[in-house]
Amino acid sequence: MKPNKHSIDFGKEEQYLNSDKFVDQIICGDCYQVLKEMPDNFIDLVITSPPYFQQREYGGGGLGNEDNIDDYINNLATIFQQCVRVIKKTGTIVFNLGDKYLDGNLLLVPYRFAVEVQKRNPVKLINELTWIKINPTPKQNPKKLIPSTEPFFIFSKTDNYYFNKDAFLEYHDKCLNNGRKKVGNEIGKKYFELIDRSILSDEEKALARKELNETIVDVHQGKIESFRMKIRGLHALPYGGQAGGRLSQIKNKGFTIIKIYGNSMRKDIIESNVETIKGNIHPAVYPEFIVQELLKLLTKEDDIVLDPFLGSGTTAAVAQRLRRKYLGIEIHPEFVEHAKNRIRQNINNHTLDIFI
Numbered sequence: 001m002k003p004n005k006h007s008i009d010f011g012k013e014e015q016y017l018n019s020d021k022f023v024d025q026i027i028c029g030d031c032y033q034v035l036k037e038m039p040d041n042f043i044d045l046v047i048t049s050p051p052y053f054q055q056r057e058y059g060g061g062g063l064g065n066e067d068n069i070d071d072y073i074n075n076l077a078t079i080f081q082q083c084v085r086v087i088k089k090t091g092t093i094v095f096n097l098g099d100k101y102l103d104g105n106l107l108l109v110p111y112r113f114a115v116e117v118q119k120r121n122p123v124k125l126i127n128e129l130t131w132i133k134i135n136p137t138p139k140q141n142p143k144k145l146i147p148s149t150e151p152f153f154i155f156s157k158t159d160n161y162y163f164n165k166d167a168f169l170e171y172h173d174k175c176l177n178n179g180r181k182k183v184g185n186e187i188g189k190k191y192f193e194l195i196d197r198s199i200l201s202d203e204e205k206a207l208a209r210k211e212l213n214e215t216i217v218d219v220h221q222g223k224i225e226s227f228r229m230k231i232r233g234l235h236a237l238p239y240g241g242q243a244g245g246r247l248s249q250i251k252n253k254g255f256t257i258i259k260i261y262g263n264s265m266r267k268d269i270i271e272s273n274v275e276t277i278k279g280n281i282h283p284a285v286y287p288e289f290i291v292q293e294l295l296k297l298l299t300k301e302d303d304i305v306l307d308p309f310l311g312s313g314t315t316a317a318v319a320q321r322l323r324r325k326y327l328g329i330e331i332h333p334e335f336v337e338h339a340k341n342r343i344r345q346n347i348n349n350h351t352l353d354i355f356i
Contacts, residue, residue, distance in 0.1 A: 022038060022042065022304070022327050023304060023325050023327065024320075024325055024326055024327075025326075025327055025328070026310060026313070026316060026327075026328040026329075026330065026336055026339050026340055026343070027327070027328065027329050027330075027336075028330060028331070028332075028333050028336040029329060029331065030331055031079060031308035031309060031329040031331070032078065032079050032082065034308075034329045035079065035082035035083065035085075035086060035308060035329070036082060038082075038086045039086070040085055040086065041086070041087070041088045041089065042086050042087075042088070042304070043083075043086045043087045043088065043091060043304050043305075043306045043327070044087070044088055044090070044091045044162070044298075044299050044300075044303035044304050044305065045087070045091055045092055045093075045094070045294075045295070045298050045299050045303065045304075045305045045306070046083045046086070046087055046091075046092075046093040046094065046305075046306045046307070046308065047093075047094040047291065047294060047295070047298075047305060047306075047307060047315055048094070048095060048096070048306075048307045048308055048309045048310075048315070049095075049096040049097070049286045049309065049311070050063060050064070050076055050079075050095065050097065050308075050309045051063050051064030051065075051309065052064055052097065052098040052100065052109070053066070053069060053072045053100050053107070053109050054066075054072075054100060054102075055098065055100065062331065063075055063076065063079075063309075069100075069102075069107055069109065069112070072109075073109075073112055073113055073116050076113055077113065077116050077117050077120055079308065080093070080095070080117045080120075080121065081117075081120060081121055083306075083308065084121045084122070084123055084155075084157055086306070087157065089157065089158045089160055090158070090160050090161055090162050091156070091157075091161065091162070092126075092154055092155060092156050092161050092162070092163075092298045093123070093154075093155040093156075094152055094153065094154050094155075094294055094298070095113070095152070095153050095155075096131070096150060096151070096152045096153075096286055097109055097110040097113055097150070097151065097153075098110070098150050099147070099150075101144075110150075110151045110153070111151075113153075114128075114151075114153050117155070121157070122157055123155040123156065123157050124155065124156055124157075124159075125153060125154070125155055126154050126155065126156050126161070127153075127154040127268055128151050128152070128153055128154075128268060129151065129152040129153075129154060129268050129269070129270060129294075130149050130150075130151055130152075130268060130269045130270070131149060131150045131151070131152060131269075131270055131271075131272060131287075131290060132148060132149055132269055132270070132271045132272075133148045133149065133150070133272070133273070133274050134271055134272065134273045134274075135273050135274055136148035136274065137274065152270075152290070152294065154294075154298070161298075162298060162299065162300065162303075163297065163298065164296065164297055164298075164300075165266050165297065167296040167297060168266055168293055168294075168296060168297040169266065169270070169293055170296070187216055187219060187226075188212055188213075188215070188216045191212055191229045191231075192209065192212065194229075194231055194234055195208045195209060195212070195231065195255075197234075198231050198232070198233055198234055198254070199232070199233040200231065200232060200233075200254040200255070201254070204253060204254035204255070205254075207253060207254075208231070208253075208254060208255045211255075211257055212229065212257065215227050215257050215259065218259070224259045224260060224261050225260050225261060226260045227257055227258060227259050227260055228257070228258040228260070229255060229256070229257050229258070230246070230250060230255060230256050230258070231250075231254065231255045232250050232251070232254045232255065237250065246258070270290055270293060272287040272289045272290050273287065274287070286314060287314075288314055288317070288318050291314055291315055291318040292318050292321075292322065295318060295319060295322050295324060296322070299322075299324055301322070301323045301324065302323065302324065302325060303324050303325065304324070304325045304326070304327060305319040305324045305325065305326050305327070306326075306327045306328075306329075307326075307327070307328050307329070308329045309329070309330070310328030310329055310330040310335070310336075310339055311330060311335055311339075312335060312338055312339060312342070313328060313330075313335075313338060313339025313340070313342045313343065314342075315328065316328045316339055316342070316343060317339075317342045317343060317346055320343060320346050321346060
């Protein structure tokens with residue numbers, strides 16, 4: 001299946017068979033043609049925000065300027081197929097898409113795309129990360145609410161993808177830990193009293209006291225933040241997703257201890273401003289902060305990060321700051337030069353650090 005005339009130039013193909021040309025490079029060219037020349041299982045993460053359907057004119061037609069939504073989805077899905085081929089078995093693909101109203105009807109463009117690529121490719125949609133825009137662009141339609149969210153779809157082609165959940169939005173944990181109260185000497189006292197009152201056997205009570213003491217030591221040493229204890233005959237039995245292990249512990253030994261580590265829950269939402277960058281010439285820039293957090297979640301240092309629609313260079317600039325290798329593909333020469341300037345500024349300003 002080939003993309004239609006709107007997105008692909010079938011002119012003279014450049015050869016990029018040397019893999020060195022795909023590391024820490026920004027290539028000016030059509031992403032489909034460049035992707036076709038890349039080796040299989042080479043990239044650790046593809047992360048991109050392609051041109052949205054009929055939202056902006058980027059110059060010279062191309063993807064996003066199709067006459068109908070079906071052509072747009074087809075073109076984008078064909079490029080996505082090449083992304084699947086080039087990522088490693090431990091890799092992931094992240095696509096950010098915006099939606100579109102047509103004749104007052106919301107087209108659900110991102111979700112049509114997500115369904116279509118799963119039909120065509122051996123991939124799994126492992127998360128939909130919702131970007132909540134703190135400062136969304138106001139709309140003038142008095143009969144519609146202001147759109148303030150966009151999805152970032154995270155796909156993998158195996159179950160062995162790299163996923164560092166603790167690194168995602170880790171500053172939340174630092175704020176949480178800084179606000180913790182000091183542990184008092186009375187911690188766990190009520191549970192010792194409940195154990196004494198319980199219907200547990202003497203052997204079960206002894207084991208409960210032993211494990212309770214060990215847990216209290218963990219709290220004082222800072223290994224966990226706090227804990228909860230459930231005792232047979234005194235507390236309601238657990239239910240739902242956590243019932244299995246805890247329920248069997250209560251049945252088999254008379255109690256269960258639920259350790260609370262204090263880290264914030266890693267939810268599938270992220271809040272960020274719609275960014276404007278001084279001197280930027282690109283009409284649509286996605287937030288550096290979101291790219292940063294996704295790179296921390298899905299890659300390690302020295303991993304290769306590809307953006308096939310590089311635009312103003314955000315992905316490459318953030319990857320460089322986080323000490324990842326980058327590859328950007330962009331069809332418009334003026335955007336390529338702007339992206340290269342951002343990379344040079346990173347080096348000149350010594351800004352190769354994580355930012356919040």
